[in-house]
Amino acid sequence: MSARHRRLLTTTVAVVGAAALVTGCTGNTPEATSSAGGNDAASSNDETGDTVVIGFSAPAADHGWMAQITAAAQAEADRYEDIELRVAEGTNDVSAQIAQVETFINDGVDAIVLLPFDGDAMTPIALEAMQAGIPVINVDREFSDPNAARVTVLGDNYGMGISAGQYVCSQLADKPDAVVAEVAGIDSLPLTQERSQGFSDALSECGLDVDNRVAAEFTVESGEEVTANLLQAAPQIDAIWNHDDDQGIGVLAAITNAGRDEFFMVGGAGSANAMRSIQAGDSVLQATVIYPASQAADGVRLARLLAQDKGLSDLTDVEVPRQITLSAPVVTKDNVDSYIDSAFES
Amino acid sequence: MSTPTTQAPPAADAAPRRGTASGFLSGPAGRNAGLVIALVILCVVGIATAGDRFASTDNLLTILRLAAVTGVVSVGMTFVIIGGGIDLSVGALVALSSVWATTLATQALAEDTHWILMAGTALLVGGVAGLVNGVVIAYGKLVAFIATLAMLAAARGLAEIIANRRTQIVQDQDFLRFFSGSPLGVPTLVWIFALVAVLGWVLLNRTTFGRRTFAVGGNAEAARLAGIRVQRHTVALYVLSGVTCGIAAVMLMARTTTGSSTHGTLLELDAIAAVVIGGTLLIGGRGTIVGTVLGVLIFTALSNVFTLNNLSSSAQAVAKGVIIVAAVLLQQRVAAGRRQRRSPKAVPPTAAEGGPAGASPGVPAP
Numbered sequence: 142m143s144a145r146h147r148r149l150l151t152t153t154v155a156v157v158g159a160a161a162l163v164t165g166c167t168g169n170t171p172e173a174t175s176s177a178g179g180n181d182a183a184s185s186n187d188e189t190g191d192t193v194v195i196g197f198s199a200p201a202a203d204h205g206w207m208a209q210i211t212a213a214a215q216a217e218a219d220r221y222e223d224i225e226l227r228v229a230e231g232t233n234d235v236s237a238q239i240a241q242v243e244t245f246i247n248d249g250v251d252a253i254v255l256l257p258f259d260g261d262a263m264t265p266i267a268l269e270a271m272q273a274g275i276p277v278i279n280v281d282r283e284f285s286d287p288n289a290a291r292v293t294v295l296g297d298n299y300g301m302g303i304s305a306g307q308y309v310c311s312q313l314a315d316k317p318d319a320v321v322a323e324v325a326g327i328d329s330l331p332l333t334q335e336r337s338q339g340f341s342d343a344l345s346e347c348g349l350d351v352d353n354r355v356a357a358e359f360t361v362e363s364g365e366e367v368t369a370n371l372l373q374a375a376p377q378i379d380a381i382w383n384h385d386d387d388q389g390i391g392v393l394a395a396i397t398n399a400g401r402d403e404f405f406m407v408g409g410a411g412s413a414n415a416m417r418s419i420q421a422g423d424s425v426l427q428a429t430v431i432y433p434a435s436q437a438a439d440g441v442r443l444a445r446l447l448a449q450d451k452g453l454s455d456l457t458d459v460e461v462p463r464q465i466t467l468s469a470p471v472v473t474k475d476n477v478d479s480y481i482d483s484a485f486e487s
Numbered sequence: 488m489s490t491p492t493t494q495a496p497p498a499a500d501a502a503p504r505r506g507t508a509s510g511f512l513s514g515p516a517g518r519n520a521g522l523v524i525a526l527v528i529l530c531v532v533g534i535a536t537a538g539d540r541f542a543s544t545d546n547l548l549t550i551l552r553l554a555a556v557t558g559v560v561s562v563g564m565t566f567v568i569i570g571g572g573i574d575l576s577v578g579a580l581v582a583l584s585s586v587w588a589t590t591l592a593t594q595a596l597a598e599d600t601h602w603i604l605m606a607g608t609a610l611l612v613g614g615v616a617g618l619v620n621g622v623v624i625a626y627g628k629l630v631a632f633i634a635t636l637a638m639l640a641a642a643r644g645l646a647e648i649i650a651n652r653r654t655q656i657v658q659d660q661d662f663l664r665f666f667s668g669s670p671l672g673v674p675t676l677v678w679i680f681a682l683v684a685v686l687g688w689v690l691l692n693r694t695t696f697g698r699r700t701f702a703v704g705g706n707a708e709a710a711r712l713a714g715i716r717v718q719r720h721t722v723a724l725y726v727l728s729g730v731t732c733g734i735a736a737v738m739l740m741a742r743t744t745t746g747s748s749t750h751g752t753l754l755e756l757d758a759i760a761a762v763v764i765g766g767t768l769l770i771g772g773r774g775t776i777v778g779t780v781l782g783v784l785i786f787t788a789l790s791n792v793f794t795l796n797n798l799s800s801s802a803q804a805v806a807k808g809v810i811i812v813a814a815v816l817l818q819q820r821v822a823a824g825r826r827q828r829r830s831p832k833a834v835p836p837t838a839a840e841g842g843p844a845g846a847s848p849g850v851p852a853p
Contacts, residue, residue, distance in 0.1 A: 202652060203652050204652060205652075205654070328800060328801065352797075353797055355794055355800070358752070360747070360749035361654055361743045361745045361749065362739060362743055363752075364743075365742055367794065369549050369553055370553070370790060370794035373543075373545065373546045373549050373791065373794070374537070387654060390656070390744065390745055394742065394743050397667075398667060414656070
């Protein structure tokens, strides 16, 4: 089931990407998956073509999500006989990552998939690669110059907030004075601010707001600590959104410890742990919002298409689009089965 | 002060200062009173702004439970700092111990036998890492700051390798049940914290080991001439700190239901801050367990009051910084005043001859 299913999913991503160019994001509902039905179109692109060499560089796999990024990219490359993926050792050292890209340029690879540790710092070397005629696929963390990448594949942090907010709204539609709490990630990061902004924007549309907000540090320990205090601050809660499923293990531990279950919780990022919890339905965790760890895998596929002069077969346009923003779907008990296989282990 | 080993003449010049730390009510009472006042002010602010949400048994127990992990580590840190050293590796040791105790192999072994094995593993790992710290510092003659800084980096790196940077879930339900229980209505973690604090107080104030710790930290050379085996004692202090890290790792595993290489991030700074505002001199020779416990409680209560009022963590960090500076400034005033009253000619502690225990060039005592 998985190969066929993954193809369907990728087609969906393509469709969503197209929609993103025009309208922003659409929901990744099961209907969309089945109606996409672009098997024929996709398979003509899947036929083995000229072998392409793709250079891949990403930060060190120091948490579950980042580990899955590299693993998924590698797995995607293994599925195609005509892809030779050169994976550089993951590093959080900008100068080491620049050196990796320089090596790719010297080797004359056909395309480079780059998840920069720091988008700004990697922009000049990406520009250099583009000028050398090597298409660069920028994943997740954006360059400061749009010319530095041929295609940019992004997750949608603001969209995560929106999705979480809309889900909370849908559950609390009839309670105008419901208490909503938020356990954010590291507050100084733009991605946290975007998630929080999206959440409060979506909540305000149904007349709700964030009553209690605490910020953890994406670690289990900090999640437990801030949540223990949060639960004291709010004696009665209706919904909690936690930005990150890694820290979510700690958040759930604190909730269990306090013996609270009058509310439901929505997670973020989409770890396998969280999805198993949702599947089992044995905790307050009812849903999670995905921040796809398949971005780099999509980058690899797009790199192959670019190098082989192919377009996205589900689009009328001849060329691969410039920017693809992935959807941030809500995973609940109803659709968890479709997502759990591609989830990352935290 | 009456142990046979410390009666040699050179120990005498450490006596006036040790006198201030000999009882927990007589000497440092003034400093501790200041801390109690600070804690009371925090509580008043908490009650005024959050009312019943602050002044409830549940909230009190939450504060104590959150203070427990930092508290246990801080007790170990107090010994090291009084002994003239510093241990920057505590956070990393907590991570390493928690990861080692929750590997699949350890958990499988614990499942066949008893969860106590997991706890034992954590304590052992912490103790051995502390031993390495101590040996490198005492016999390798490395400065404590550098040696434990190296351990900080290495231990967390090793933890990442063992855990493969994943979060390891604790599967043993008996383990979780034991540590999440509340005997007599007080969480197990708080009992452990209380036990460690009381044992620490007894060890520091009622045993030869404690008196030697003050002597070594106050003046290592004098302590050596007095017949104290300074190097062996230094090693023991770091092992003690390592074991408290192991205990803290077990508590953290219970609190979060996981072992992870991210556990205890920046815990060393929290512990040092608590020890310092608790009135322990960073150069060694003086300090109290009671002050340290109060220091930990102040920081935990602070973050609780801030969260109850829905204030940002940034504002909290600013308040924390202000408290540290204010507390230390106040203590210096108090300490200076007392010194002048006591003996105008007394050498200020900062001028105490002989480096900290870690840097002492002493030869092994006979």
